[in-house]
Amino acid sequence: xxxxxxxxxxxxxxxxxxxxxxxxxxxxxxxxxxxxxxxxxxxxxxxxxxxxxxxxxxxxxxxxxxxxxxxxxxxxxxxxxxxxxxxxxxxxxxxxxxxxxxxxxxxxxxxxxxxxxxxxxxxxxxxxxxxxxxxxxxxxxxxxxxxxxxxxxxxxxxxxxxxxxxxxxxxxxxxxxxxxxxxxxxxxxxxxxxxxxxxxxxxxxxxxxxxxxxxxxxxxxxxxxxxxxxxxxxxxxxxxxxxxxxxxxxxxxxxxxxxxxxxxxxxxxxxxxxxxxxxxxxxxxxxxxxxxxxxxxxxxxxxxxxxxxxxxxxxxxxxxxxxxxxxxxxxxxxxxxxxxxxxxxxxxxxxxxxxxxxxxxxxxxxxxxxxxxxxxxxxxxxxxxxxxxxxxxxxxxxxxxxxxxxxxxx
Amino acid sequence: xxxxxxxxxxxxxxxxxxxxxxxxxxxxxxxxxxxxxxxxxxxxxxxxxxxxxxxxxxxxxxxxxxxxxxxxxxxxxxxxxxxxxxxxxxxxxxxxxxxxxxxxxxx
Numbered sequence: 285x286x287x288x289x290x291x292x293x294x295x296x297x298x299x300x301x302x303x304x305x306x307x308x309x310x311x312x313x314x315x316x317x318x319x320x321x322x323x324x325x326x327x328x329x330x331x332x333x334x335x336x337x338x339x340x341x342x343x344x345x346x347x348x349x350x351x352x353x354x355x356x357x358x359x360x361x362x363x364x365x366x367x368x369x370x371x372x373x374x375x376x377x378x379x380x381x382x383x384x385x386x387x388x389x390x391x392x393x394x395x396x397x398x399x400x401x402x403x404x405x406x407x408x409x410x411x412x413x414x415x416x417x418x419x420x421x422x423x424x425x426x427x428x429x430x431x432x433x434x435x436x437x438x439x440x441x442x443x444x445x446x447x448x449x450x451x452x453x454x455x456x457x458x459x460x461x462x463x464x465x466x467x468x469x470x471x472x473x474x475x476x477x478x479x480x481x482x483x484x485x486x487x488x489x490x491x492x493x494x495x496x497x498x499x500x501x502x503x504x505x506x507x508x509x510x511x512x513x514x515x516x517x518x519x520x521x522x523x524x525x526x527x528x529x530x531x532x533x534x535x536x537x538x539x540x541x542x543x544x545x546x547x548x549x550x551x552x553x554x555x556x557x558x559x560x561x562x563x564x565x566x567x568x569x570x571x572x573x574x575x576x577x578x579x580x581x582x583x584x585x586x587x588x589x590x591x592x593x594x595x596x597x598x599x600x601x602x603x604x605x606x607x608x609x610x611x612x613x614x615x616x617x618x619x620x621x622x623x624x625x626x627x628x629x630x631x632x633x634x635x636x637x638x639x640x641x642x643x644x645x646x647x648x649x650x651x652x653x654x655x656x657x658x659x660x661x662x663x664x665x666x667x668x669x670x671x672x673x674x675x676x677x678x679x680x681x682x683x684x685x686x687x688x689x690x691x692x693x694x
Numbered sequence: 695x696x697x698x699x700x701x702x703x704x705x706x707x708x709x710x711x712x713x714x715x716x717x718x719x720x721x722x723x724x725x726x727x728x729x730x731x732x733x734x735x736x737x738x739x740x741x742x743x744x745x746x747x748x749x750x751x752x753x754x755x756x757x758x759x760x761x762x763x764x765x766x767x768x769x770x771x772x773x774x775x776x777x778x779x780x781x782x783x784x785x786x787x788x789x790x791x792x793x794x795x796x797x798x799x800x801x
Binding site for chain 2: 442443444445446447476477503506507519520521522523524525526527528531597615616617634635
């Protein structure tokens with residue numbers, strides 16, 4: 285079925301061939317000690333596309349390095365400023381070189397070498413001013429739906445999420461995939477009980493086994509943490525058990541075949557539907573796999589998502605750095621209270637004022653408009669939340685991405 | 695007059711033994727149940743909460759959207775609230791009392 289997403293819109297062509305729907309400067313703190321300086325550098329440019337991301341930890345983390353690498357070379361990012369205290373472990377020269385190799389302007393400022401806070405803020409702002417002027421003249425090219433990657437997440441779920449917003453996003457995903465887009469869903473912790481259905485949708489039996497194992501890993505990890513993915517608000521909103529929450533969360537994936545299982549920082553090599561596994565590998569040692577919704581949003585963006593569909597029942601207000609977040613509100617009473625933070629009213633279905641297909645149509649239409657430059661609600665309100673913690677992953681195995689094997693074999 | 699207002703719940707699947715609230719209800723609200731009886735509410739419940747559609751026995755699975763979402767820990771009468779006090783996960787048991795206590799600070 286045809287979507288209402290326009291066939292083409294203006295976008296920013298990056299040297300690696302990918303196209304961005306935003307043209308941002310990323311200011312990146314390489315340890316918490318450089319966070320304030322980074323925030324101060326970005327502060328005067330609130331509505332001019334300067335976003336702060338970073339990693340608070342001082343100890344080494346391959347995961348954090350990979351996440352920052354992917355975010356700094358994300359198609360929505362045109363230039364990156366790295367802000368280092370000087371004695372942290374993150375290998376800033378490697379990150380700098382990697383960004384430079386991607387063809388993007390990059391600058392590293394080391395606070396301990398620059399004379400301190402004020403001097404670094406001044407130097408940082410001067411560099412950002414220069415980049416903003418250059419980015420304003422960036423050549424635009426045309427982008428189409430088959431070049432777009434969309435991620436989805438739910439947050440503040442309640443008993444309405446699985447009835448309205450989540451299945452509506454699922455139908456939107458089915459349409460977007462049919463039109464050649466790449467769609468990513470996640471939250472394996474919220475697929476407990478759905479593993480058989482998930483495995484049946486895999487394009488190969490080997491991938492099906494990997495998907496099943498990812499859900500079992502999530503269940504083991506949740507038990508080790510002492511909590512499944514379940515907050516007090518979920519219960520007030522009528523959700524009782526993790527399998528009930530799963531049933532609703534899983535419907536965001538639609539009904540299409542699953543092309544692959546990816547992990548944070550893996551960029552799908554073909555279009556179609558992918559499951560992102562955000563639960564760390566190995567023994568449970570890093571704490572909760574998703575300390576909050578923004579941890580998962582950042583991971584979806586690290587896989588190349590240009591924009592995020594965020595479904596909410598209780599009413600989350602967050603957005604994200606780097607990629608626009610579109611909020612789909614599941615609960616009609618929440619929409620009445622928090623409408624100023626929502627993009628799409630899916631809860632109207634419960635009042636008999638729309639169907640899942642009508643809401644899916646709204647979502648697809650809005651994706652086209654936001655891709656073409658219209659600000660999503662959270663974007664226009666200045667929401668640019670970002671969080672990144674410690675995790676560790678094994679690389680995905682050959683069964684996880686059958687199409688990439690086929691391409692390698694060509 | 696009240697009879698002309700549609701009931702505040704929907705049954706999502708033909709084999710479901712619970713219904714889901716599409717409007718919030720308050721203590722004292724009464725409306726026609728699926729079993730033809732008047733269901734009386736004894737507490738405020740938000741949209742999305744579940745009520746028993748039929749008598750549910752202790753040990754019976756609770757079915758929503760045609761899928762089991764856990765097991766009843768006690769007998770539940772039609773129209774009664776179905777939640778953590780009478781429904782337990784078949785996968786990962788969750789101490790919701792503890793989760794709720796986490797909402798309130800010690801002071």
